Structure formats: C-alpha cells, structure tokens
Amino acid sequence: MKRLESGVVFCVLASLFVVPSTAQTIPAVSNAAKEIMIIRAAHMLDVRNGRMLDNQAVLVEGDRIRQVGPASSVTTGLGPGAKVIDLGNATLLPGLINCHDHILANPKDQSPTADLRMSSPQKTLWGLHNLQIWLGHGFTTLRDAGETDLAYGQLALRNSINQGLVQGPRIVSAGNFISLTGGHGDADALAPDQALPRRPNLADNVNEVGDAVRRDIKYGADWIKLMATGGVMDPTSDFNVQELSEEQMAKAVEIAHRARKRVMAHAEGTEGIKAAVRAGVDTIEHGTMLDEEGATLMEQKGTWLVPTLYTFQHGVEVGSSLGADPASVEKGKKILGYQQTAFAIALKHHLKIAYGVDDDPDFVSKEFGALVRGGMKPLDAIQAATVRASELLGMSDQIGTLETGKYADVVAVSGDPLTDIQTMESVVFVMKGGVVFKMPAQK
Ligand SMILES: [Zn+2]
Secondary structure (H helix, E strand, O other): OOOOOOOOOEEOOOOOOOOOOOHHHOOOOOOOOOOEEEEEEEEEEEOOOOEEEEEEEEEEEOOEEEEEEEHHHHHOOOOOOOEEEEOOOOEEEEOEEEEEEOOOOOOOOOOOOHHHHOOHHHHHHHHHHHHHHHHHOOEEEEEEOOEOOOOOHHHHHHHHHHOOOOOOOEEEEEEEEEEOOOOOOOOOOOOHHHOOOOOOOEOOOHHHHHHHHHHHHHOOOOEEEEEOEOOOOOOOOOOOOEOOOHHHHHHHHHHHHHOOOEEEEEEOOHHHHHHHHHHOOOEEEEOOOOOHHHHHHHHHHOOEEEOOHHHHHHHHHHOHHHOOOHHHHHHHHHHHHHHHHHHHHHHHOOOEEOOOOOOOHHHOOHHHHHHHHOOOOHHHHHHHOOHHHHHHOOOOOOOOOOOOOOEOOEEEEOOOOOOOHHHHHOEEEEEEOOEEEEOOOOO
16 A cells, blocks of 8 residues: 655644544555554543543554554655644544444343344344444444354454455354353243244253353364353343352353453352452353452452443443333342442452443443443543553553554544543444544534
8 A cells, every 4th residue: 555655744623534533434455554544632541550641642553553653753754745634632442342242133122032033144234233333433443242142253254354255343252152941141031832943052050061061162262252140131031140150160261261261250240250369250140149258359469340330320220111011120120229239349440440331232331431431530431441451451562552563543532531521422433453443523
C-alpha cells in the first residue's frame, strides 16, 4: 500500500472519501497493510500510569502502533506525507475490551423459547450485526462467555474476522456452556414428555465434563465456560445453588490448562464461587454473592472477577418488556439485593477486576458508570476495560494500551473520562488494527 510518497496532508474531517464516516460505508475487508496514519488529539489517557497527557499523537503503520508521544515529536520526520486524523479536543484511549458477552442471537428477545425458534445460521447473522454495534461503541476486543449453539457460530465469526472476510472486534471465545442437566446451561426447558435430545454440553459427572471440554477444544474454543451455580436468565435454576461439583470443575481446569486454554465460571451463589475458585478456574463471572471467605480465596489464588454489575440492574428494569420469563425477572430482583455488598468486598480485597457487560451491545458502555457508582475510581473502571482486561485475556503484549508494537486499536471520547465517566458512553472515533471504523460526526 501507499507509504509516504503521496505528499498530501490528509485531513479526515474535510475529506471523507478515503476514510468513510459511517460504519455502513466501510468495506468489510481490511487492507491497511503498511499504510501510515497519524492520529492526533488534544488529550490522551495513558491507562497504564493513569496520567492524562496533552497534545499527543499515535503513529500507526499497517495494523500496528509504531510510535506514541507528543504530537510535535511524532509528526516530525515524517514530513507532509502521512495521513493525519486530527481529532481536535478529543481524548485518545486504547481500544476497549468487554470480557463477558454473548455474541449470537437477538439480544432484544429474552423469551425462554427464543433459542428454539432460531437456527444457528440465523443466530450467527445476528451475531455479525451485534458485532458492528460493539465496535461502534469502541469495543475492539470481546471475550464471548459461551453460547448454546452446537454449531459454534461464534467461532465461525471469530475466524472470519481474523481472515478479513467480515469486519468486527477481535474475538476470544468460549465454546458452549458446560452445565448439569437441569442447570443454568441446559437449554431444554420443555416438559418431560416433550424433551429435546440430550445435548453434548450437559455433564453430570467428572467423565462427562471431560467429554464436553474436549468437544469445545476440538472445535476451536479459546476458553471453557462452566456453570458453577444456577443463574437468573433461565426459568428453573436457583442462583444460590452450586451446580457442577468441585471435582467436575477441577477436571475441566486440568484438561483445559493442559491444552493451554483457560476456564471461566459463571458463579453467583457463595458456595459455588468458592468451589470454582478452589477448583482452579481462571475467572469468576458475576460473583454476585461473593463473601469474605470467597474474596480471600480469590485474592490468594489470583482469580479474576468480572462483576457485570450493570447487566443485573438493567435486567430488572427491562426484562419483562423483552419477554423474559416472570420467574427470571423475580430472580433478578432478588439477586440484585446482594450485588453491592459483594462488590464492596471485592474492592476491599483488591481483587483483579475486568470489565464485562453480559447484555445487549447497545448497553456495553454502561458498566463504566455502574462500576463507579459501586465504588471504583473512574481510572480503575477504565483500566478494567483496557490494560486489566488485556491481562485477563493473556494479550497484554498485543492490546490494552497505546504502546509501540501493539495492535492499532484506538478510540477517542469527546471529554475527560476521569472527571465524567459518562463520557465513555459516547465514543467518537474507533480504529481497530489500523482500520478506521468510526469518525466524529461532521458538524
Ligand atoms: Zn453471560
């Protein structure tokens, strides 16, 4: 591709032919190899050190960051050749990372029969649609927290994005939820004489867990997702009850770690959280009824927490209007009463916390405010979605900060997120791997 010889200073705000202004008009195939761009803004948040820096620029070559620093020094030496994207008074941040989402299906249909009415191809196309929304909110990396799709549509999307067939965030993905029969991940809520054929994600003993884990790994899962306790979004399970046994979870961890995969556990009730941590899982999802003993255990073992605070708050507000089963809505109201106590305990124990929004992608930015209302400092909340999340994913050498050599995943917001965390809800610029996905609206 073109390097520096074009001799034209490129101002994107004036000429939108080369860098389109809307998601819809951008070609799906990334072709940014070795193109050089400078992104300049009045402010940049250094998320690693928690410092707000002024008049900074990021030099992007192909899909990587080549240099970051004061705008004057980054632009010097390139002459007038490079394309310059001047974002004015905006604040630059690294691409955001959501560590708990479910890519597939229509997020606005929470009916317990939604799964039965949608084919894997249809769910996957919904997933492709959903991915554009995440990216538009500045989320350039997602961890899929498991699906009920036996054809693994989420892995097809991950692979297709990596191959450049379609556009979307980079994806790290679990396979299917591994669950007890009748547990939180049993997709069959039908009457006994109407039951579906037994699915391979169900595991009622240690050997069956091994089978389910190996199936996920065989088809390409990056993570294994365990249902350690009951949950909210199904009509029957009890979130307070431990489901998979500690022995079952330890077997999953043993097999996954041997294959260099990692394990995330949906865990709400107190006992299930502790059993999952003792079994050696890498991350606890939700942790809604975490107690002192559980937090101490997580601190000792270095287990991550992905608290998903907003999801529960939002679910209680909108669940009924989206078709959720009344039993699920009632469970949601009950568990919400435990959330703040548990989160305060997690903060007190300085647990490793990463950002997760287990919700419709339209609301992916809402966890920033929820974390801050729950007692986190704005900087900590932003770190949870950037540098900390990249550590959780084992990708801190690739993403999570604006540093030389990393992927050019760059976003910008129009104010100072350290003084007003809500600024994170209006991302005005998104670049993933050197490809511009969103530009500020023209005035
Ligand atoms: Zn989830």
